Amino acid sequence: MKEKISKLINEVLHSHQLPGVAVGIVLDGQPFFAAGFGYRNIESKEPIRETSLFHLASISKLFVATAIMQLAEQGKLSLEDSLDHFLPYLKIENPFDSKITIKHLLSHSAGFPDITNYHWDEPEHDDGALERYVRQLDFRLLSPPGKKFFYSNIAFEVLGHLVSKIAEMPFEEFINKNILEPLGMSTSTHFRWMVSPDLAVSPHINDLTTHLSEIYPYHRAHSPSSTLHSSASEMNLWAMANLKRGYSANTLFLHPSAYDHMWKPMMPVEKVGRPDKYVGLGWFLDKHRGLSTVYHSGQDVGFSTYFVLIPERNIGVTVLCNTTPAPAEKIAYTLLDILIGHEPDPIKPPVIIPLGEVYRQGGVSAMRKLYNTLKTTYPTKYDFGASGFLDRSSTLLDSDRNSEAMDILQFALELFPNNATGYGLFARANFQEGDMEQALKCAMRSLEIEPNNVFLRQQIQPFLDQ
Numbered sequence: 001m002k003e004k005i006s007k008l009i010n011e012v013l014h015s016h017q018l019p020g021v022a023v024g025i026v027l028d029g030q031p032f033f034a035a036g037f038g039y040r041n042i043e044s045k046e047p048i049r050e051t052s053l054f055h056l057a058s059i060s061k062l063f064v065a066t067a068i069m070q071l072a073e074q075g076k077l078s079l080e081d082s083l084d085h086f087l088p089y090l091k092i093e094n095p096f097d098s099k100i101t102i103k104h105l106l107s108h109s110a111g112f113p114d115i116t117n118y119h120w121d122e123p124e125h126d127d128g129a130l131e132r133y134v135r136q137l138d139f140r141l142l143s144p145p146g147k148k149f150f151y152s153n154i155a156f157e158v159l160g161h162l163v164s165k166i167a168e169m170p171f172e173e174f175i176n177k178n179i180l181e182p183l184g185m186s187t188s189t190h191f192r193w194m195v196s197p198d199l200a201v202s203p204h205i206n207d208l209t210t211h212l213s214e215i216y217p218y219h220r221a222h223s224p225s226s227t228l229h230s231s232a233s234e235m236n237l238w239a240m241a242n243l244k245r246g247y248s249a250n251t252l253f254l255h256p257s258a259y260d261h262m263w264k265p266m267m268p269v270e271k272v273g274r275p276d277k278y279v280g281l282g283w284f285l286d287k288h289r290g291l292s293t294v295y296h297s298g299q300d301v302g303f304s305t306y307f308v309l310i311p312e313r314n315i316g317v318t319v320l321c322n323t324t325p326a327p328a329e330k331i332a333y334t335l336l337d338i339l340i341g342h343e344p345d346p347i348k349p350p351v352i353i354p355l356g357e358v359y360r361q362g363g364v365s366a367m368r369k370l371y372n373t374l375k376t377t378y379p380t381k382y383d384f385g386a387s388g389f390l391d392r393s394s395t396l397l398d399s400d401r402n403s404e405a406m407d408i409l410q411f412a413l414e415l416f417p418n419n420a421t422g423y424g425l426f427a428r429a430n431f432q433e434g435d436m437e438q439a440l441k442c443a444m445r446s447l448e449i450e451p452n453n454v455f456l457r458q459q460i461q462p463f464l465d466q
Contacts, residue, residue, distance in 0.1 A: 001338065001339075002033055005023070005335060006037075008334060008335075008338070008344075008347075009035075009037045009331070010037060011347075012327065015347075015348075015349040016347075016349050016350075017206060017210045017349075017353060018206070018321060018323055018326055019040075019041075019042045019202075019210060019322050020036065020039050020040060020048040020201070020322050021038060021319065021320065021321050021322075021326075022034075022035070022036045022048050022049075022050060022052055022054065022231065022318075022319075023035055023037075023232055023317070023318065023319055023320075023335065024050070024231075024233060024235045024239070024317070024318035025236070025315075025316070025317055025318075025335065026236050026240050026243065026315065026316035026317075027314070027315055027339060028314050028315075029240060029243050029314040030240070031233075031236045034231075034232045034233040034236055035232065036048030036052050040052055040200065040322065041201075042204060042210065048201065048322070049199075050231060050233040051199060051231045051232075051233055052199055052200075052201050052231055052232075053187060053188070053195050053199040053230060053231050054229060054230065054303060054305065054322060055201075055216075055217055055227065055228075055229055055300060055302075056226075056227075056298055056305050056320075057300040057304075058153070058225060058226060058296060058298035058299070059228070059296050059297070059306075060223075060224065060227060060228035060298070061156050061224070061225060061282055061296060062238075062283065062307070063175050063179055064156050064224045064225075065106055065262060065281055065282025065283065066253075066254055066258075066282075067174060067175060067178065068102065068106060068159060068163065068281075069254055069258040069261070070179075070253075070254060071166055071167070072258075073254070073255055076166050076167075077102060077162075079101065079102050079106070080101050080102070080103060081102055082099045082100065082101060083099075083100045083101065083102065083110075083158070083162075084099070084100070086162055086165060086166065087158070087161070087162065087165070090134070090158070091137060091138040092137065092139060092141065093139070093141065094141050094145070095140070095141070096111075096141065096143075096144035097144070098144055098146055099145065100141075100145045101145065101146075102159070103266075103281065104145045104146055105155040105156070105158060105159050106155075106282050107149075107267050107279050107280065107281055108149050108150060108152055108279050109145065109146050109148065109150070109279075110141070110145050110150075110155055111142045111143040111144060111145055111148070111150060112139075112142070112152035112154050113142055113455055114151060114153055114154065114455065115152075115153045115154055115157075115222075115225075116459075118217065118222055119219055119221075120215045120216070120217045120218065120301055121215050122219070123218050123219045124219055124220050124221060126220065127170050129220035130157065130161050130221050130224070131161055131164070132221070134157060134161040137154065137158075139154075140458075142454045148267070148454075149267045149268065149270070150454070150455065153222070153226070156224045156225040157221065157222060157224050159224060160223060160224025160225070163175075163224075171190075171224060172189075172190040172191060172223055175190065175228075176189070176190075178253065179253060182251050183237050183238060183248045184234075184237055184248070185237055185238065186234075187199060187230075187231065187234060188230040188231070189228075189229055190223045190227050192218040192227070192229070199231070201320075201322045202216075202322060203215070203216055203217065203301060203302015203303055203322055203323070204302055204323040205301075205323065205324060205395055205398075206324065206325060206326065206392075206395070207356070207392055207395045207396050207399065207401070207404075208357070208360055208392070208396075208404065209360075213302035215301050216301075216302070217300035217301045217303065226300055232318055232320060235307065236316070239316025240316070241253065242259075242309060243309060243311060243314050243315075243316055246258060246259070261280075261281055262280050262281040262282060263280050263283060263285065263294050263311075264280055265280060265285055266279055266280055267279050269284065270452075274286060280294070282296075283295070283296060284296060288310070288333060288336055289336075289337070289340060291312060291313065291340070292310070292311065293308050293309065294308070294311065295307060295308035295332075297328065297329055299324055299325075299328075300324070301324065301398065302323060302324055303320075303321065303322060303323075303324065304323065304325060304326035304327075304328040305320050305321065305328055306318070306319045306328040306329050307319075307332075308332050310336065310340070313339075313340065315339050317332050317335050317336055317339070319331045319335070325391035325394075327347055330347045331347065348380075348381065348382055348383040349383065350382065350383045350385075350388025350389075350391070350392075351371065351374060351382040351388060352388040352389050352392050352408070353388075354370065354374065355367045355370055355371055356392065359407070359408075363407070364407050371411075386415070386416040386422065389409070389412035389415075390409075390412065390419070392408055393405045393408045393412070393422075396408065397428055397429055397432065402429050402432050402433050405425070405429050406426065406429045406430075409422055409426050410426075419449070420446045420449035420450035421446070422446075423442045423446035423449065424442070424446040424453070424456060426442040427439045427442035427443035427446060427456075427460075430442060436463060440460060440463055440464070443456060443459075443460045444460075
């Protein structure tokens with residue numbers, strides 16, 4: 001089985017032009033596999049090991065949820081407590097009757113919007129960064145608390161600040177003292193400067209080529225939502241502790257009853273083809289091959305991650321990639337298939353990979369010609385869906401390569417004319433180009449297709465009011 005796993009990862013590494021991947025697997029509640037593939041840095045060619053430390057991105061939120069549950073067990077807070085009780089200085093306009101509770105924040109149902117700019121290019125490192133960020137928040141809720149799912153990184157920055165306030169210590173210190181150290185995760189850290197150069201993994205961008213990212217995603221204001229670093233081997237320790245419902249060796253770091261709350265469906269997550277997808281408290285819940293899964297994904301500049309457990313089978317899988325975009329989720333579920341004895345589907349590379357190469361040489365016409373050829377000649381070799389085009393376009397927009405992104409999006413919308421995300425990205429591209437008229441037109445088209453996108457509607461409302 002280990003040979004099959006290694007063969008799979010090496011094939012995906014090559015077909016998707018990924019710099020590197022690390023994988024951790026827990027089977028029957030015990031460490032089964034931990035290995036690195038490819039390079040920490042494609043220029044220096046330093047190999048990835050099972051101990052290499054990756055920026056985990058949003059998997060970090062699972063540790064915030066655990067910290068909140070620990071404080072609840074200590075009687076220092078209740079999940080039903082009003083946020084105002086602890087943080088009365090928050091400038092959040094709540095025009096609704098219901099109060100914002102800690103449980104709402106944990107389940108992404110407080111009505112909070114999401115972050116639009118992490119300022120990774122302007123990092124802050126001091127102890128006051130998180131509190132300054134929270135104190136400068138000023139927004140209006142998108143919906144009544146407890147009524148609708150809106151994924152929000154802001155909510156978890158607020159939760160991290162809450163942990164710090166109640167525990168009377170920096171957020172990162174609480175996590176290290178109460179979670180990482182008891183679990184033996186000795187090299188895992190929220191602090192980029194504490195990552196040893198021998199273990200550090202460089203972020204890469206896979207847009208039309210694969211290259212090193214000029215930006216490393218670190219800013220201490222976003223420690224709770226995003227900046228925990230860990231390895232495949234140490235994430236196996238995290239997986240085992242959660243599969244044992246709070247036990248690590250002979251240490252109880254969280255009472256088993258906490259999982260009855262964290263892994264309980266709180267709010268449906270509306271997603272086409274995923275009727276069983278819910279959010280619990282910090283964790284997401286779904287089914288795979290009829291088996292219940294609990295998980296979290298992560299993606300920031302240069303890193304794509306996935307962590308998933310099947311509690312009833314005592315299985316855990318961690319996938320860490322040092323590039324965006326990358327098929328971390330597909331790798332994770334393909335590994336689950338192997339572990340449960342189901343023949344996995346192939347992980348096809350997105351067709352934009354070969355198309356991107358010819359686009360750089362011959363533009364849209366060359367891309368269109370090759371697409372038609374590949375579609376006819378190799379209909380099962382590539383993933384011809386919209387997501388590959390949209391992922392590359394979003395990555396190009398992150399680098400302000402607007403004209404290239406617009407070319408890719410224009411072609412994608414020819415193929416998928418009713419794709420709301422595509423029009424939303426086109427709106428962003430035009431906004432970055434300074435063409436507000438066209439940006440609003442694309443945004444409105446996106447909302448015609450997907451009218452429940454309250455966040456997009458809120459973003460454009462100030463311009464419509466002018």
